[in-house]
Amino acid sequence: MSKPKFQTEWEEIDEEYQQLQETHKIYRQKLEELTNLQSTCSSAISKQRKCLKDLRHSLTRGAKTCDEKDLELITDIRTQIKEKENFFFDMEAYLPKRNGLYLNLVLGNVNVTLLSNQAKFAYKDEYEKFKLYMTIILMFGAITCLFFLNCRVTDEIFNFLLVWYYCTLTIRESILMSNGSRIKGWWVSHHYVSTFLSGVMLTWLRSVPAVLLPERLLVPAASTGREESAGPHSGFTTQ
Incomplete structure (x- = not known):
């Protein structure tokens, strides 16, 4: 006796669901691994930056008392330090980091x-x-x-x-x-x-643009002039 059509469809859906669960489980594991790798890389970059900063200060002090040969070596190391710092900038473009002040105010601390x-x-x-x-x-x-x-x-x-x-x-x-x-x-x-x-x-x-338009200044000025001329002497005739 053959299975009903709806039973066959349900079994196919259930099988795909089981596969989906397994895929999602693997995804969550990979996501956790990715998060851990991001934290490890960010910590390593911070440590490298601090070490390079300390080394740069040591090179500055050493450059004052070294001979010409050592000075060339110091110059070469400084060039390599700058290249490494530029490389760190490119690496950090793919790592989560704290938002700047403006993004923190607008979005909060969102990655x-x-x-x-x-x-x-x-x-x-x-x-x-x-x-x-x-x-x-x-x-x-x-x-x-x-x-x-x-x-x-x-x-x-x-x-x-x-x-x-x-x-x-x-x-x-x-x-x-x-x-x-x-x-x-x-x-x-x-x-x-x-x-x-x-x-x-x-x-x-609203009132400021009106002040900037000359044609709007003329009407109040003319009205004020008529009121002043008709003020204290209105109703009297000159002799």
């Missing part, structure tokens, strides 16, 4: 390290696409503000988009830098300043 080159390149590509798309959107937003020059709503929406855009840029750039991207400091600083200025524009008082 943002991407473990593979493919993931790093994909995130960098998303960052570039985000900049391109938002630049196009903000360009159309600026044109819209030109057509609705005296509309407070469009100005606030545009300035809110600017604040959100630059805040998001600074966060993404901080994550990229944590993953080894050599983004220039002036580029990131420019976005911090832009975030601050956009926030100032967003929270600007």
Whole structure:
């Protein structure tokens, strides 16, 4: 007697489930091994950095009293120390590390390290696409503000988009830098300043732009002039 179809399907699903459990068990073991290896590498790098720092101080003291031959050796060792420190920077790009002050304030102490080159390149590509798309959107937003020059709503929406855009840029750039991207400091600083200025524009008082427009100054001035001329002498005739 043949098995019912649903029983056959259930047995296949149950067999795949058992395989899945075994695969997940292996995954958790590998993940634990990976975590231990990351901790070991991070500790070893910290120890190496400290030893190289102490050695650099010893070389500085020794360079003052050594002869020419030893001075050449010291110079060569210093060059190798610098190469090792650069190599440590590349190694740390694949290891979890504490976030900087800005990421700690925004995200907390969350691990943002991407473990593979493919993931790093994909995130960098998303960052570039985000900049391109938002630049196009903000360009159309600026044109819209030109057509609705005296509309407070469009100005606030545009300035809110600017604040959100630059805040998001600074966060993404901080994550990229944590993953080894050599983004220039002036580029990131420019976005911090832009975030601050956009926030100032967003929270600007409603009355301030009116002061900056000459045509709006003329109406109150003319009204004030008429009130003053009609003030103390109103109702009297000159002789």
